[in-house]
Amino acid sequence: MGNTLAEKLWQSHVVRQVEGEPDLLYIDLHLVHEVTSPQAFEGLRTAGRPVRRPDLTVATEDHNVPTTLGPVTDLVSRTQLEALKANCKEFGIVHHERGNLGQGIVHVIGPELGLTQPGMTIVCGDSHTSTHGAFGALAFGIGTSEVEHVLATQTLPLKPFKTMAINVNGTLAPGVSSKDIILAVINKIGTGGGQGYVLEYRGSAIESLSMEGRMTICNMSIEAGARAGMVAPDQTTFGYVQGRAHAPTGADWDAAVEAWTTLRTDDDAVFDAEVDIDADSLTPFVTWGTNPGQSVPLGESVPDPDTFGDEDDKGAASRALEYMGLTAGTPMRDLDIDVVFLGSCTNGRIEDLRIAAGILQGRRLADGLQMLIVPGSHAVRLQAQDEGLDKIFLDAGAEWRLAGCSMCLGMNPDQLKPEQRCASTSNRNFEGRQGAKSRTHLVSPEVAAATAIRGTLSSPADLMEGAK
Amino acid sequence: MDAFSTHTGIGVPIRRSNIDTDQIIPASYLKRVSRTGFEDGLFARWREKADFVLNQPAYAAGSVLVTGPDFGTGSSREHAVWALQQYGFRVVISARFGDIFRGNSGKAGLLCAQVSHDDAELLLKYLENEPGAEVSVDLEARQIIAGDIVTTFEVDEYTAWRLENGLDDISLTMQHDEDIAAYEGARPAYKPVVRDVKPVVPTQA
Numbered sequence A: 001m002g003n004t005l006a007e008k009l010w011q012s013h014v015v016r017q018v019e020g021e022p023d024l025l026y027i028d029l030h031l032v033h034e035v036t037s038p039q040a041f042e043g044l045r046t047a048g049r050p051v052r053r054p055d056l057t058v059a060t061e062d063h064n065v066p067t068t069l070g071p072v073t074d075l076v077s078r079t080q081l082e083a084l085k086a087n088c089k090e091f092g093i094v095h096h097e098r099g100n101l102g103q104g105i106v107h108v109i110g111p112e113l114g115l116t117q118p119g120m121t122i123v124c125g126d127s128h129t130s131t132h133g134a135f136g137a138l139a140f141g142i143g144t145s146e147v148e149h150v151l152a153t154q155t156l157p158l159k160p161f162k163t164m165a166i167n168v169n170g171t172l173a174p175g176v177s178s179k180d181i182i183l184a185v186i187n188k189i190g191t192g193g194g195q196g197y198v199l200e201y202r203g204s205a206i207e208s209l210s211m212e213g214r215m216t217i218c219n220m221s222i223e224a225g226a227r228a229g230m231v232a233p234d235q236t237t238f239g240y241v242q243g244r245a246h247a248p249t250g251a252d253w254d255a256a257v258e259a260w261t262t263l264r265t266d267d268d269a270v271f272d273a274e275v276d277i278d279a280d281s282l283t284p285f286v287t288w289g290t291n292p293g294q295s296v297p298l299g300e301s302v303p304d305p306d307t308f309g310d311e312d313d314k315g316a317a318s319r320a321l322e323y324m325g326l327t328a329g330t331p332m333r334d335l336d337i338d339v340v341f342l343g344s345c346t347n348g349r350i351e352d353l354r355i356a357a358g359i360l361q362g363r364r365l366a367d368g369l370q371m372l373i374v375p376g377s378h379a380v381r382l383q384a385q386d387e388g389l390d391k392i393f394l395d396a397g398a399e400w401r402l403a404g405c406s407m408c409l410g411m412n413p414d415q416l417k418p419e420q421r422c423a424s425t426s427n428r429n430f431e432g433r434q435g436a437k438s439r440t441h442l443v444s445p446e447v448a449a450a451t452a453i454r455g456t457l458s459s460p461a462d463l464m465e466g467a468k
Numbered sequence B: 001m002d003a004f005s006t007h008t009g010i011g012v013p014i015r016r017s018n019i020d021t022d023q024i025i026p027a028s029y030l031k032r033v034s035r036t037g038f039e040d041g042l043f044a045r046w047r048e049k050a051d052f053v054l055n056q057p058a059y060a061a062g063s064v065l066v067t068g069p070d071f072g073t074g075s076s077r078e079h080a081v082w083a084l085q086q087y088g089f090r091v092v093i094s095a096r097f098g099d100i101f102r103g104n105s106g107k108a109g110l111l112c113a114q115v116s117h118d119d120a121e122l123l124l125k126y127l128e129n130e131p132g133a134e135v136s137v138d139l140e141a142r143q144i145i146a147g148d149i150v151t152t153f154e155v156d157e158y159t160a161w162r163l164e165n166g167l168d169d170i171s172l173t174m175q176h177d178e179d180i181a182a183y184e185g186a187r188p189a190y191k192p193v194v195r196d197v198k199p200v201v202p203t204q205a
Ligand code: SF4
Pocket: A062, A063, A105, A106, A107, A126, A128, A344, A345, A346, A404, A405, A408, A409, A426, A427
């Protein structure tokens, strides 16, 4: 019997394997940011341990940085940023700080710098590390103790994951994106459905996606409870990596591509579970509740909790409706939106900004609506400005910010006010995530942009019909 | 890390499923750079409400948490574990845990005891009806005792062994330094090494 892609990646990184103990896995790349690292560095210092491979470690500032110009005024944010800078200096780690061209959300800069490559193991003290799986890497989030462990040993003791195939075949209709695929997947398998699994996304709809689209999908694997998500590398992947700052060159490139080409699930490999999604029938998906699995197609209505068979689901649904200030039966398209957030490691890449710009061009935001556009990295920001996207955004009335996590998690001042309703391209609609009592609807960049124009949850198609 | 053998303490019932780490400790409490002081953030949003279980005197000194399924899903923040521990919790009992949360807990010395849905329900009911009642957890016997309820829990062998012996992960791994060095010696030359370079801005699609 053959092996799945996840199994191949696992096996090629085993440093030590002993019956009854977790495998010791080698880590090719460790991404570090200001929030989950200070205590790990503190641990190293207390124990008198060095960082084993500073050359396989890279740091950036993202979670807590303001997205406006000027100094960091928040005292605690500043303490964290200063701690990261001092730690990187002390331990010899490359650090992309605010203002540096390499700075940005950790899951945006890895691929952008060419550090994320097929066949690697990649970890970071952040659950959305699954993003990097889009390159055919085994990439997953870890806790601060594990961050310390990797800093000290460049390895992690781990128990093997189970494997699940997510087969997405067919063609997406115009206006439907990879975000809708992953929201549909989570809706189907539930927020705990991927638990213990590595998900491998395959099928014709996945193959035809850009790297950005694949990253969006792998990014949200964690919202289905999975440890990681991945897509087998192909020409699209190689094309994205080639020529980037850390990409192999010359003979190394040829050797790399030869090795990467073998990174596919064998035809006779068996997954522990399989799920099928029909891309042809997908329409834009939006969430109505307080976890990413509580979603419906945009054309449907807020569901009635009584229609859920499972008692836990029923309770969760009525609590969610109360928190979200929603009434069962209201068409999703009728929901008035106060704020639109375009950004995050899910949808803050150049392609996402281009899509939004295409829709916003020549139009104005709905009266009273605020739209925050936060590029995923400094490089994305500059690229967008080169292409003139910033002008389109500003002309439409949106705010054009500096790179960072921003309103995705509301640690910096970019927060919703209580009971404000937000259409957000991020990945989590948890209670209070975007600010105390904030109400979040997860959407694709297409829906975010159309919503910003109409002021109610909308798809790009709604703009055509309205003929303004 | 302290070794764990048995623990007896006041049980705290929280009847909710899917308690994610944002609920355990909201992001606004994560800004510290030290490892202490996170107990203030524990369930911070719920603690604003007077009737929340930890605001009731009988439960306030609790050390064994019993919850609905899927406890600790969401963000990987280990602060969730620290907040629970620094508040005084030694054990969390649930029918299912978020993977990352469970891993973080084992490493920090917080026991995640997995029980059946029915047993979780029994314990929740018991603790709701008997505020301040104690729960005993015996790691070696994998046993939970609360009033008349006597049941078993699951925890993986390796985590249990480490908890029982109070063993820290890093020193365990460092014993295998030769294996790590041997693996490093055989890594392909094309694997990237971090340099302080600017990103190559992608050409327009
Ligand atoms: S953008 Fe959001 S999900 Fe992504 S790393 Fe930042 S906080 Fe986490």
